[in-house]
Amino acid sequence: MMRRLILLLPGLAFVGLGLGLVAGTAQAEERDPVCATDDRDREVCLDAPAERIAVLSPGATELTYAAGAGDRVVAVVAFSDYPPEAREVTSVGSHTRVDLEALVSLEPDLVVGWVTGNPAEQLETIEELGMAVFYIEPRDVEGVASAMERLARLADTEAQGERAAREFREGMASLAERHADAEPVTTFYQVWDEPLMSVNDEHLIGQVVAMCGGVNVFGELSRLVPRIDDEAVLAADPEVIVAGGMGEENRHWLTHWEQYPSLAAVARDNLFFVPPSLIQRPTPRLLEGSRILCEKLEVARGRR
Known part of the structure; x- marks a missing residue:
């Protein structure tokens, strides 16, 4: 996983009015990591909310945009045609074969993979290269809603993700009741x-x-x-x-x-x-x- 390096600059010490003062010390603001559990039941944690997201299936693209993180998407794969603005994002191959060199050049801090759709060896290589991989594969209605909420958590867009998940759950429940x-x-x-x-x-x-x-x-x-x-x-x-x-x-x-x-x-x-x-x-x-x-x-x- 890519880690954000925090550099502490040594200050210049001087004495004044009988007090020892340290000037020029940059204090890094500490914050808790952002974590979510993926569909392989692994906890994925980021040092900060994702700012550069690569999505490796058309479904993952839609889910990430629905979660409110579309403006963070820097890489997609073939057939990522919805929403329309996703067509303008750089493609790094297909869900069956990702161009790893192109992916690495875009420096994503989060890669959204497809459990059974992306080649396992490529996803493992992506992790070995230091990129966080969040695996998804919704198998039911709740899984779709939950995926949006979890992606939103990693991108710090929870309000939009929760709203999209709620509307989807309610719509599907209404349809089921009707029939x-x-x-x-x-x-x-x-x-x-x-x-x-x-x-x-x-x-x-x-x-x-x-x-x-x-x-x-x-x-x-x-x-x-x-x-x-x-x-x-x-x-x-x-x-x-x-x-x-x-x-x-x-x-x-x-x-x-x-x-x-x-x-x-x-x-x-x-x-x-x-x-x-x-x-x-x-x-x-x-x-x-x-x-x-x-x-x-x-x-x-x-x-x-």
């Missing part, structure tokens, strides 16, 4: 196409599906993001297929299923798209993505 008695709708969420992948009930997206009254047809599989095939989808015969796609306007994943007219989701025209940045990133915008998903499932109920 608490909704009729179940069997649902397949497609998170990737080649290989074909879904999510289980423990995944944050799976939790959103359940909150909206959906029954995840692959929810009981053991892997968080299980690989499946067309035959498994045909056997499950979901009423709804939801896809994130490769971009905000890319819906071609859904057209693949139109070759199976016997699928309930196809027969009832329940092939829905939700912009991936709204539901596949664990950020405050998950609230907006959840609202869209709940609306799609409500449409499907009306088509029975």
